[in-house]
Each structure stands twice: as C-alpha cells, then as structure tokens.
Amino acid sequence: QVQLVESGGGLVQAGGSLRLSCVVSGSSFSAYAIAWFRQDPGKKRAMVARISWDGGTTYYSDSVKGRFTISRDNAKNTVYLQMNSLKPEDTAVYFCAAAYGPGPGPALEAGYDNWGQGTQVTVSS
Numbered sequence: 001q002v003q004l005v006e007s008g009g010g011l012v013q014a015g016g017s018l019r020l021s022c023v024v025s026g027s028s029f030s031a032y033a034i035a036w037f038r039q040d041p042g043k044k045r046a047m048v049a050r051i052s053w054d055g056g057t058t059y060y061s062d063s064v065k066g067r068f069t070i071s072r073d074n075a076k077n078t079v080y081l082q083m084n085s086l087k088p089e090d091t092a093v094y095f096c097a098a099a100y101g102p103g104p105g106p107a108l109e110a111g112y113d114n115w116g117q118g119t120q121v122t123v124s125s
Contacts, residue, residue: 009119022096033105
C-alpha cells in the first residue's frame with residue numbers, strides 16, 4: 001500500500017500552464033505504475049496519462065496528447081504532470097493513482113487501488 005498526495009492545482013487562464021505533482025509514500029515507489037485521472041462534476045473519472053514503473057512507457061489520452069507530459073523522479077518518489085496550452089475543457093479535479101507491478105500500467109481505472117485526494121484545476125476562458 002502507498003499513500004499519494006497531489007498538489008499544484010489552481011486557477012489559470014486559457015493558454016497557460018500548470019505542473020501537478022504526486023508524492024508517493026509508504027512502499028517501493030519504483031515498483032508502481034502511476035496514472036493521472038480527471039473528473040468533471042457529474043462525469044466519470046477518465047485517465048489522461050500514465051507512466052510505467054521505470055518511466056520507459058507513457059500513455060496520453062487524445063484530448064491531452066501534445067499538451068501534457070507525464071514524468072517521474074524515482075529519487076523523489078514523485079510523478080509530475082506538466083500541462084501546457086490549457087483549455088477551459090481541462091477544468092476538473094485531477095487525481096493520481098498507483099498500481100503495483102512492472103509493465104506499462106493498467107489502462108482502466110479498476111486496475112488502480114491507491115488514490116490521492118485530488119487537486120482542482122480551473123481554466124478560465
């Protein structure tokens with residue numbers, strides 16, 4: 001089991017940037033794939049990016065590809081989500097989640113059993 005704490009959310013104008021951080025504690029961080037999800041009120045949580053345990057494999061949803069970058073620093077037990085060219089439709093609560101094991105990480109939400117509390121991102125037009 002690991003504990004995850006997100007930070008870095010806030011209010012930004014369209015076209016701006018934010019960097020979210022997810023600090024992971026409690027176990028062997030490097031053994032976990034990490035994903036970022038987001039959720040609008042009344043909508044299902046959706047994966048926006050994930051990174052494998054070793055950082056060698058990444059995935060991005062079509063809606064953020066080319067604008068968001070996920071990375072990890074295993075020495076700091078931290079995963080980052082750099083968000084550039086933000087749009088109002090990126091407004092959501094962003095969650096990071098962890099899944100134990102090698103490989104690229106689960107493609108579905110059900111594969112993640114460790115979650116942070118979320119951080120709000122609001123993009124104004």
